[in-house]
Amino acid sequence: xxxxxxxxGIFDSGVGGLTVVRRLLELCPGHPMVYFGDTxxxxxxxxxxETIQRYAVENTEFLxxxxxxxIVVACNSVSALALDPVRETAGQIPVFGVIEPGAELAxxxxxxxxVGVIGTSATVSSGAYDRAIxxxxxxxxxxxxxCPLFVPFAEEGLFDHRATELIAKEYLHSxxxxxxxxxxxxxxxxxxxxxxxxxxxxxxxxxxxSGQAVAAQIHRHxxxxxxxxxxxxxxxxxxxxxxxxxxxxxxxxxxxxxxxKASVSSEAVGDKKQKRS
Amino acid sequence: xxxxxxxxGIFDSGVGGLTVVRRLLELCPGHPMVYFGDTxxxxxxxxxxETIQRYAVENTEFLxxxxxxxIVVACNSVSALALDPVRETAGQIPVFGVIEPGAELAxxxxxxxxVGVIGTSATVSSGAYDRAIxxxxxxxxxxxxxCPLFVPFAEEGLFDHRATELIAKEYLHSxxxxxxxxxxxxxxxxxxxxxxxxxxxxxxxxxxxSGQAVAAQIHRHxxxxxxxxxxxxxxxxxxxxxxxxxxxxxxxxxxxxxxxKASVSSEAVGDKKQKRS
Numbered sequence: 393x394x395x396x397x398x399x400x401g402i403f404d405s406g407v408g409g410l411t412v413v414r415r416l417l418e419l420c421p422g423h424p425m426v427y428f429g430d431t432x433x434x435x436x437x438x439x440x441x442e443t444i445q446r447y448a449v450e451n452t453e454f455l456x457x458x459x460x461x462x463i464v465v466a467c468n469s470v471s472a473l474a475l476d477p478v479r480e481t482a483g484q485i486p487v488f489g490v491i492e493p494g495a496e497l498a499x500x501x502x503x504x505x506x507v508g509v510i511g512t513s514a515t516v517s518s519g520a521y522d523r524a525i526x527x528x529x530x531x532x533x534x535x536x537x538x539c540p541l542f543v544p545f546a547e548e549g550l551f552d553h554r555a556t557e558l559i560a561k562e563y564l565h566s567x568x569x570x571x572x573x574x575x576x577x578x579x580x581x582x583x584x585x586x587x588x589x590x591x592x593x594x595x596x597x598x599x600x601x602s603g604q605a606v607a608a609q610i611h612r613h614x615x616x617x618x619x620x621x622x623x624x625x626x627x628x629x630x631x632x633x634x635x636x637x638x639x640x641x642x643x644x645x646x647x648x649x650x651x652x653k654a655s656v657s658s659e660a661v662g663d664k665k666q667k668r669s
Numbered sequence: 670x671x672x673x674x675x676x677x678g679i680f681d682s683g684v685g686g687l688t689v690v691r692r693l694l695e696l697c698p699g700h701p702m703v704y705f706g707d708t709x710x711x712x713x714x715x716x717x718x719e720t721i722q723r724y725a726v727e728n729t730e731f732l733x734x735x736x737x738x739x740i741v742v743a744c745n746s747v748s749a750l751a752l753d754p755v756r757e758t759a760g761q762i763p764v765f766g767v768i769e770p771g772a773e774l775a776x777x778x779x780x781x782x783x784v785g786v787i788g789t790s791a792t793v794s795s796g797a798y799d800r801a802i803x804x805x806x807x808x809x810x811x812x813x814x815x816c817p818l819f820v821p822f823a824e825e826g827l828f829d830h831r832a833t834e835l836i837a838k839e840y841l842h843s844x845x846x847x848x849x850x851x852x853x854x855x856x857x858x859x860x861x862x863x864x865x866x867x868x869x870x871x872x873x874x875x876x877x878x879s880g881q882a883v884a885a886q887i888h889r890h891x892x893x894x895x896x897x898x899x900x901x902x903x904x905x906x907x908x909x910x911x912x913x914x915x916x917x918x919x920x921x922x923x924x925x926x927x928x929x930k931a932s933v934s935s936e937a938v939g940d941k942k943q944k945r946s
Contacts, residue, residue: 432720433710438824443709443908517911544821547715555832631720634794 399424400610401460402625403451406434407547407636408580409466410643412490413625415607416464422620426458429640430656432631435543436469437512437579444514448474450656452481454628462486462613464606468511468578472520486613493609494576494602495524499532501598502574508567508597509536510589511578512543521578535570539563539579546581547639552588560585560592568593576600584643627651676701677887678737679902680728683711684824684913685857686743687920689767690902692884693741699897703735704743706917707933709908712820713746714789714856721791725751727933729758731905739763739890741883745788745855749797763890770886771853771879772801776809778875779851785844785874786813787866788855789820798855812847816840816856823858824916829865837862837869845870853877861920904928 400416402409406429413427428451430436436444448470455463463482465471470478471489479487498507509521516538525534541559550556567575575597577583583601590599629636629651640648677693679686683706690704705728707713713721725747732740740759742748747755748766756764775784786798793815802811819840822833844852852874854860860878867876906913906928917925 432716438910438912439709439908440910513910513912540825541821541827544818548817550818553835555835558830558832558835631716633715633717633790635715635790 398459398461399426399626400462400464401426401428401455401458402464402466403428403430403455404467404580405429405436405447405469406431407640407643408543409603410640411580411583411601412464412466412603412607414643414645415601415604416610417622417625419607419611420614421622423614424623425625426455426460427625427627428454428654428656429627429629431629431633431636435512436467437514437543438540439514441473441514441518444469445474445477449477449481452478454654454656456482456485460485462488462610464610465489466580466603466606468580468602469514472511472515472518488606488610490580490602490606491520491524491578493605494578494600495521496528497605498574498576498600499525499528501600502532504571504573505529505532506570506572506574507532507534508570508572508575509534509578510539510542510563510567510575510582511536513538513540515578521576533570535567535572536578537563537567539582542579542585543581546584549639549642551584556585556588557592560588564589564592572597574598574600576602578602624649628654630654630656675736675738676703676903677739677741678703678705678732678735679741679743680705680707680732681744681857682706682713682724682746683708684917684920685820687917688857688860688878689741689743689880689883691920691922692878692881693887694899696884696888697891697893698899699893700891701900702902703732703737704902704904705731705931705933706904706906708906708910708913712789713744714791714820715817716791718750718791718795721746722751722754726754726758729755731931731933733759733762737762739765739887741887742766743857743880743883745857745879746791749788749792749795765883765887767857767879767883768797768801768855770882771855771877772798773805774882775851775853775877776802776805778877779809781848781850782806782809783847783849783851784809784811785841785847785849785852786811786855787816787819787840787844787852787859788813790815790817792855798853810847812844812849813855814840814844816859819856819862820858823861826916826919828861833862833865834869837865841866841869849874851875851877853879855879901926905931907931907933
């Protein structure tokens, strides 16, 4: 198979990136996809840049064996902190992160030039959204807030729980005082909490889903029509806990092909390199 | 240094085990300690038994280089699922898990023979507490409940937040209907939420902290007096995110020696084995 006809390779720290797959299935349904979720080492968003970079390179190595036509980094923390190492590892294969498309969409949508960004501690500390939005329009004010409890709330399925509402109110208050009119969901888990977030910020604030933004960009990259039959993605994970299937289907919004277990430990990457050389 | 005079070696998936160190500092203050927190791969409690076992063996290998006098598995998920692999790896060195001491204390304290156990999904699914309590008294009824959001709540410092109260009420209701008089905190994160848990279950329910129970057992093992000056533990972690120090001090209840970063990846363990042989 020539590389340009290969599947779309997608990776994330865990199940969050399946919200991006969901958008890709809507916009580019005819393309085969290979998804890798690093469920043995999830979450990334509370870890150091150095560790996130190491994991990102190992995940990219794993996807390369499928000779993908392009790689989607469906994880904001990796997109913010490790896109360059992923690109170096991927060589000629195009790499799409979620930060740039999300920032572009937010910059084009804001009218009062006041944009809020929410994400994990790693993404927010990196300042990657701030830089990407300001590069498009230096007049925009960016206000960001780490929302670490949103990931466990989404994974536990507490989409409209009173506790989620209370925490959302607390996290988002610090952005609302700045009169933002646009809010970027800078974590692929957050689309599952979109309703409670929208309810908290009010309907005058436009919510930007960075996963939806990257799916739109990839659709333009392929330039094909979305009228083909959907091909369900092949799913690989580094760990398969008992509740994985249920959580994954929550994120994908549909039944999924049975996930396969794969190893991406340093040792396994070393083995693969040997085989490749 | 002869093995019997070596430090107490303690490991956990992350910072949770520092609540056990805190108890050891109270009961065995004169003993040097080496703590390893696997912060690059935390949390374990949502992962599969197979992955938890692999990580536990790597962590044990790491501690062995300090020639510890004994090893404390300060993690309920590992104690529940991987104590045998840890013991095989540790050879002649005594290994203390947190399940047995917690189960023993609970079995001795319950009057109405109705005991509740809370922990991570991995610990609760394993049924390890049920087996350990029933082995001591087959007449006891054990009711258990996974409380996955308690770990992020504890790590975010939401000890008395309304959201924590709401979630606690929901989790613990299913135990209270069984009229338990004893509740085991089967996760080393949970002592930080003891107040909200006690408030939710009421003061007729006795709370058993499994970390405190293992510290008492180790104190009996050494048989020495607690009148010595406390020696602060040496702390090693597999990742050092920016907020580590703050969170760790929350769990330890005091300032800690500067943590050192250490690698326990499969590759590093391989290297160490080579050096040892």
